[in-house]
Structure formats: C-alpha cells, structure tokens
Amino acid sequence: MNDVRELLDRAAEGAGKPTLSAGAVYTKAARIRRRRRVAASTAVLAVVAAGAFALPRAGGDEDPAHTSVASAGPSASPTPSASASVPTSDKAERLASLLPADVGEIEEVSLAVLIKKATPEQAHTTYLGPLDGHYAFRRDGGVGYLVLALEDREAVEKKMGRPADPDEDLCVRVGQEPSRSDCEREVLPDGRTLTTWHDTMDVEGEDSVDWGPELVGRLVQRDGSQFLVRSSTGFEGTGTQGPLLSEPPLSRQQLKQLLTGPEVLPKG
Numbered sequence: 666m667n668d669v670r671e672l673l674d675r676a677a678e679g680a681g682k683p684t685l686s687a688g689a690v691y692t693k694a695a696r697i698r699r700r701r702r703v704a705a706s707t708a709v710l711a712v713v714a715a716g717a718f719a720l721p722r723a724g725g726d727e728d729p730a731h732t733s734v735a736s737a738g739p740s741a742s743p744t745p746s747a748s749a750s751v752p753t754s755d756k757a758e759r760l761a762s763l764l765p766a767d768v769g770e771i772e773e774v775s776l777a778v779l780i781k782k783a784t785p786e787q788a789h790t791t792y793l794g795p796l797d798g799h800y801a802f803r804r805d806g807g808v809g810y811l812v813l814a815l816e817d818r819e820a821v822e823k824k825m826g827r828p829a830d831p832d833e834d835l836c837v838r839v840g841q842e843p844s845r846s847d848c849e850r851e852v853l854p855d856g857r858t859l860t861t862w863h864d865t866m867d868v869e870g871e872d873s874v875d876w877g878p879e880l881v882g883r884l885v886q887r888d889g890s891q892f893l894v895r896s897s898t899g900f901e902g903t904g905t906q907g908p909l910l911s912e913p914p915l916s917r918q919q920l921k922q923l924l925t926g927p928e929v930l931p932k933g
Contacts (some may be wrong), residue, residue: 671770760796760811763928768914774811780874793817794892796929801906802914808810809877809899809914810909813929818889821901828889835883845881858885859924861917871902874902877909880917884924892924 737866757773764771776799793814802809808812821829836848845862853856860883861874866876876899896913899906915923923929 673785717834721746722840729858745749753883756796757800759928760800763876763923763926764915764919766797767804768919769802772801774799774906776904779906782904793930793931795931801813803907804910804914806908807899808908809912810895810897811914812893812895812897813923814893815929815931816893821889821891829885830889831856831885831887833858833885836862851921853925856887857925859883859921860885861920874900876900878913880913880915880920882920882924893928894920894924896920 666901673856690836730800743870757771759767761768761771775783775785777783778785779783787802790798794813797814800811800813802811816824818828822825831852832848836845836850838844845860847866848860848862849858850858862880865878865925877900879895882892882894882896886892886913897916898911898913901909
C-alpha cells in the first residue's frame with residue numbers, strides 16, 4: 666500500500682466525520698504551477714498553503730493553544746489559526762532540539778482542525794511515539810509540514826493483514842502501486858530498514874486542497890512495527906497557513922537522523 670495513501674486516508678480519523686479519501690486530498694502539481702502563473706500575470710494570488718495530513722494510529726494531544734519554537738535563521742511566522750495549535754506542549758521544543766537551527770520555526774498543529782474544521786476535542790488523537798504528530802515549519806515566508814507516526818505491530822497487521830517486513834524492498838513497484846521516485850533503501854546495522862523517496866503529489870484530487878512535493882519515509886522495525894513520515898513543502902487551499910516551501914522542511918539525511926534516534930521511541 667502507498668504510504669502517502671496510508672497517511673492521507675486517516676487525516677480526519679477521530680474527528681466525528683467521514684475520513685478524507687485519498688483521492689479527495691491528493692494534489693495535482695500542475696494545478697499549483699498554473700495557479701502561480703495566473704497569479705503572476707493578474708495580481709497577487711491569495712491562495713496560500715496549509716494542509717491536511719493523515720496519520721495512522723498513534724498518540725498525542727491536538728488541542729487549541731499555541732506551541733511554537735523560533736530557531737535561528739530567517740523565517741516568516743504567519744499567524745496560525747489558534748484552534749489548530751496545541752496547548753502547553755513541549756513536543757515542538759523537543760523536536761526543534763534534535764534539528765539544525767536553520768529548519769525554521771516549528772509549531773505543533775492539528776491538520777484535522779485546519780482542513781476538516783474539526784474541533785480540538787474531535788481531533789484529539791492518542792499517539793504511540795513521544796514525538797508523533799503534525800508540525801508546521803515556517804521559514805523564508807513559506808510553510809511546510811512534517812507528519813510523524815509510529816504504528817505498532819497490531820496496527821500494521823490490522824491495516825495490511827501482516828506485520829511490517831524489514832526485508833521487503835519498497836523501491837520495487839508491485840502491481841498497480843505508484844512508482845516511488847528517487848527511492849533509497851538502507852538496511853541499518855540493527856536490522857531495521859529505512860526507505861525514503863520523493864513524491865510530486867501529481868495526482869488529480871476532488872478536494873479544495875493542493876499538495877506540493879514531499880519527501881516520504883518508512884522505517885520498518887524488526888518487531889513488525891513501523892514509522893511513517895512525510896516532509897511536505899505544504900499545500901494550497903482550505904485551511905491555508907502560508908505559501909509552499911521551495912524544498913521539504915527536512916532533508917533525507919535529517920529524516921534519517923530523526924527516525925533512528927532514541928527520542929522518537931516510546932519509553933520501555
């Protein structure tokens with residue numbers, strides 16, 4: 666199953682509404698480019714990016730207040746919707762402490778609140794990993810997103826009918842599954858397998874959200890669990906918070922360092 670579909674299909678899980686279908690939230694990159702060209706020739710394009718990511722089963726609190734961490738380096742900080750931010754949480758600070766200062770300002774957000782207009786109570790999610798959640802990255806006037814989720818063996822088996830297999834080569838296309846661009850697979854010394862690839866998100870959708878390109882990753886662990894992650898340049902449409910970033914907020918190497926560190930693992 667495509668990891669992007671896995672994440673998107675659960676964007677509004679627990680929000681008291683039907684979940685977004687993968688087709689409804691997939692973007693057509695060409696539409697984004699066309700919109701930009703029209704904006705340049707007519708006036709200022711008022712559509713700015715913000716987004717809805719979907720998460721698999723995982724844990725954390727998505728409530729209204731605001732947690733942001735300003736790091737060194739240039740970054741613009743559009744005022745986010747207060748209802749999309751998370752109160753009294755140090756998760757954004759802990760995440761920022763693991764990353765270079767130039768990644769920009771980091772804020773924990775709720776994408777179900779932004780996109781689906783769910784209330785904070787409806788969007789509440791219980792995560793497994795201590796840093797699982799949705800994060801906005803603000804720099805150079807743009808807003809991108811990081812989505813991180815740990816799925817335990819039980820959740821993976823329920824979704825896929827089998828546990829995650831570190832020996833499976835995700836870079837090999839199977840059946841009608843979309844091909845993964847610039848796919849890299851690395852077997853780590855401890856037997857876990859990290860696969861990362863780029864996705865242009867060049868798929869026609871039915872929703873009022875257009876996604877920009879992103880870096881996607883899956884870290885499969887020997888116990889059959891897995892981490893899923895998206896480092897997205899952002900999106901345009903409903904719930905926007907700012908223009909797309911020119912590059913995903915975290916690079917491939919930064920994703921690897923984050924996912925393989927002990928900070929993302931539950932205690933015990």
